[in-house]
Amino acid sequence: MDTRKRRRNRLIAAVCLTLLLLIILAICLGIIFRSENGASSSEVLKTTIISRCETYLQNNDPGSSESICNTLWMTFTKAFVGQDPCAVPPEAYNQLFQAINNYPSCNRTLFWSKTKAISHKYTQEKKCLETLEDTLLGNVMDGLTWCGKNNSNEIFTSGCPAWTECTMNPVRSFWDRSSGLIAEQTCGAATVMLNGSIPTPFDPNSTFGRIEAKRLKYPLVSGLTVVLVTQTNVTSCENDSLQNLQRVLDQSLTYSCKVVLQSQILDCISDPHMPCGKCW
Numbered sequence: 001m002d003t004r005k006r007r008r009n010r011l012i013a014a015v016c017l018t019l020l021l022l023i024i025l026a027i028c029l030g031i032i033f034r035s036e037n038g039a040s041s042s043e044v045l046k047t048t049i050i051s052r053c054e055t056y057l058q059n060n061d062p063g064s065s066e067s068i069c070n071t072l073w074m075t076f077t078k079a080f081v082g083q084d085p086c087a088v089p090p091e092a093y094n095q096l097f098q099a100i101n102n103y104p105s106c107n108r109t110l111f112w113s114k115t116k117a118i119s120h121k122y123t124q125e126k127k128c129l130e131t132l133e134d135t136l137l138g139n140v141m142d143g144l145t146w147c148g149k150n151n152s153n154e155i156f157t158s159g160c161p162a163w164t165e166c167t168m169n170p171v172r173s174f175w176d177r178s179s180g181l182i183a184e185q186t187c188g189a190a191t192v193m194l195n196g197s198i199p200t201p202f203d204p205n206s207t208f209g210r211i212e213a214k215r216l217k218y219p220l221v222s223g224l225t226v227v228l229v230t231q232t233n234v235t236s237c238e239n240d241s242l243q244n245l246q247r248v249l250d251q252s253l254t255y256s257c258k259v260v261l262q263s264q265i266l267d268c269i270s271d272p273h274m275p276c277g278k279c280w
């Protein structure tokens with residue numbers, strides 16, 4: 001009996017030791033894997049955001065407090081970390097936008113829709129107008145993806161809900177909130193660059209159509225100029241979707257529309273002596 005008991009105890013001890021060794025091996029492999037593959041996605045995102053923030057402030061607001069970028073990161077992550085990635089409403093970012101709220105001065109806001117590249121090339125080269133992505137938060141977040149998950153401190157930069165998968169995802173809610181705020185803060189004459197090479201330059205389901213156009217209110221805003229960017233001169237400002245835009249706008253706003261060849265804008269951008277007003 002004793003021999004059998006001793007043999008059974010030795011087997012149990014061997015199994016426990018094996019399990020313990022496997023657990024230690026798994027932890028070591030995890031640490032090695034992570035160190036070999038560098039930082040976690042959360043650390044990569046934080047580094048990207050903080051460095052973009054610091055670069056933006058160095059270029060645009062050198063005297064600003066050093067703590068702004070950490071405040072940006074902290075209030076940004078509070079909006080979505082630990083949350084279902086399809087249950088993050090635009091209001092989740094309220095604290096972030098209360099902390100960081102720089103907007104273009106009057107007469108300088110440029111909206112855009114399906115013209116991202118040329119709009120940004122224009123604002124970055126000519127410095128006359130500013131898009132949302134030329135503000136601190138828009139600049140820092142442009143092109144990034146992020147989400148969290150229920151009851152977890154993890155931050156993911158892949159595998160997040162797509163733009164149309166669910167409307168209250170962290171990325172889309174950020175852009176909806178920031179777009180609404182820049183429109184509400186717009187004053188004086190506003191401009192929008194629309195794409196004259198597509199059938200509906202004004203898409204009511206776009207961010208500009210759903211959110212921004214509706215928030216341009218007289219008398220804070222005096223009017224809207226549409227710059228209809230075309231490759232050839234076949235498009236006109238009489239396009240049906242532009243008639244629809246005029247119906248969506250506050251009827252007290254002045255409205256104008258101008259067809260402009262993309263080549264004219266690009267020539268203007270590339271000529272540092274050409275004043276902004278000559279680009280269209």
Ligand code: DVN
Pocket residue numbers: 110111112113114115116131132133142143163164175178179182205206207208209212
């Ligand atoms: O006025 C601008 C600016 O203020 C911005 O905040 O909103 C306006 C531009 O948004 P928009 O009117 O929807 O214009 P677009 O060109 O249809 O979409 C702008 C961006 O939103 C796209 O470039 C996408 O961003 P990305 O991935 O290129 O960095 C994103 N987007 C819009 N619809 C999307 C989408 N991304 C994926 N799937 C979609 N269906």
